[in-house]
Amino acid sequence: MNYPKGIKEQIKKTETLTTYGKRGMTLEKEINDSNTYYRESNKAFIYKKPTPIKITKVAYPNTNSKVIKEAYFDVPSTTDYNGIYKGKYIDFEAKETKSKTSFPLKNIHDHQIQHLKRCALHGGICFLIVRFTTLQETYLLFQHDLLSFLEEQSRNSIPLSYFREKGFRVPDKYIPSVDYLEIIEQVYGGVLNDK
Amino acid sequence: MNYPKGIKEQIKKTETLTTYGKRGMTLEKEINDSNTYYRESNKAFIYKKPTPIKITKVAYPNTNSKVIKEAYFDVPSTTDYNGIYKGKYIDFEAKETKSKTSFPLKNIHDHQIQHLKRCALHGGICFLIVRFTTLQETYLLFQHDLLSFLEEQSRNSIPLSYFREKGFRVPDKYIPSVDYLEIIEQVYGGVLNDK
Numbered sequence: 001m002n003y004p005k006g007i008k009e010q011i012k013k014t015e016t017l018t019t020y021g022k023r024g025m026t027l028e029k030e031i032n033d034s035n036t037y038y039r040e041s042n043k044a045f046i047y048k049k050p051t052p053i054k055i056t057k058v059a060y061p062n063t064n065s066k067v068i069k070e071a072y073f074d075v076p077s078t079t080d081y082n083g084i085y086k087g088k089y090i091d092f093e094a095k096e097t098k099s100k101t102s103f104p105l106k107n108i109h110d111h112q113i114q115h116l117k118r119c120a121l122h123g124g125i126c127f128l129i130v131r132f133t134t135l136q137e138t139y140l141l142f143q144h145d146l147l148s149f150l151e152e153q154s155r156n157s158i159p160l161s162y163f164r165e166k167g168f169r170v171p172d173k174y175i176p177s178v179d180y181l182e183i184i185e186q187v188y189g190g191v192l193n194d195k
Numbered sequence: 196m197n198y199p200k201g202i203k204e205q206i207k208k209t210e211t212l213t214t215y216g217k218r219g220m221t222l223e224k225e226i227n228d229s230n231t232y233y234r235e236s237n238k239a240f241i242y243k244k245p246t247p248i249k250i251t252k253v254a255y256p257n258t259n260s261k262v263i264k265e266a267y268f269d270v271p272s273t274t275d276y277n278g279i280y281k282g283k284y285i286d287f288e289a290k291e292t293k294s295k296t297s298f299p300l301k302n303i304h305d306h307q308i309q310h311l312k313r314c315a316l317h318g319g320i321c322f323l324i325v326r327f328t329t330l331q332e333t334y335l336l337f338q339h340d341l342l343s344f345l346e347e348q349s350r351n352s353i354p355l356s357y358f359r360e361k362g363f364r365v366p367d368k369y370i371p372s373v374d375y376l377e378i379i380e381q382v383y384g385g386v387l388n389d390k
Contacts, residue, residue, distance in 0.1 A: 045317050047273055050247040053263065068248065071263040078242055082277060084286075087318030089279040122240050123282030123388050193318050 027096045027131045027138070027178070031081065034176030038085075044181055046083030046090055052076050078115050079126075085181060087193030089124035091116065092180075096131045102157035103130050105150075113150065116143040125188060129170065129180060132160060139167035140183050222291045222326045222333070222373070226276065229371035233280075239376055241278030241285055247271055273310050280376060282388030284319035286311065287375075291326045297352035298325050300345075308345065311338040320379060324365065327355060334362035335378050 031048070038044040057070035079093040093116065095107045108128070116126040126143040141158075145166040149158055168183045185192070226243070233239040252265035274288040288311065290302045303323070311321040321338040336353075340361040344353055363378045380387070 050245040052245040068266040084284040084317045089284040
């Protein structure tokens, strides 16, 4: 790509800043920040759902307060993120792996995969975002490519090569740092409601 | 909004069934059951979000378990329910009141009202479901009618008469017990994706 003179230098500087600024930030935190950016710039309205908790004991230290004294993490029955972008329902799950070669399927619950499949049947745009943290590479894999892999393979992990072949590399930017909507725009641009 | 002629009358005529089996059930429980029915019958994919909790202490009784020992209920930043119906993003909040005359606005957070408004700007179908428990009457009020009221009135409650005039009475059925999608179907039928 031929950038106008000086632009490439700016970009290089941005990339350095990005990597430095994001050191230690988890994918979840970066996606939350990206969603905040999308909401504040009125681009999309997408949230992470609260973590499902099963509450077993509650105390009332005084009449106006209520404290949970015992609770357990529940197995999530849905994916973590959903919302709306240009009239379209968006639904996804995001996971990190330290592996340099593949994404272990034990990282995602079977009912989350079924959830993505069923949301897509109802007309949603559904996908998985996987970050290979050691490689600093993040991919978006649409549910139909995830499902195809699971139907055709009996492996317990999805190789990085499959993400590189069928997935979309999520651009590593400063703001928003995980700009997954750029991919949705490229792939689904024609059917989105641009009003 | 100008609804197509006759729509409001059709809805008013919908038969109200007796509700012996539901005595004592909360609106939340009935909506959850209705959503389960919608999902299992593959009609829609709509969930209640988990309650937002701020966790302050976690214990590890042994290597495989994790128990929350102190947590607080967070103020919700979004509405409680969202999902997809025939390709359309659906977003709503549900509230009960014992009042026989009006719905007190303190029952709904201002950011939840803003949330409904903003989701609608992105193309979602957004509304409030209010049950007057003493009267056993449940209404669906679309966000634009909710917002109109708030812009024109400085009252701290919405009178029942406003729900009767602008809202839609939710049919009281056996299964699903809160069939709000029947209203969505009648009002938005033309723009839904019936593929």
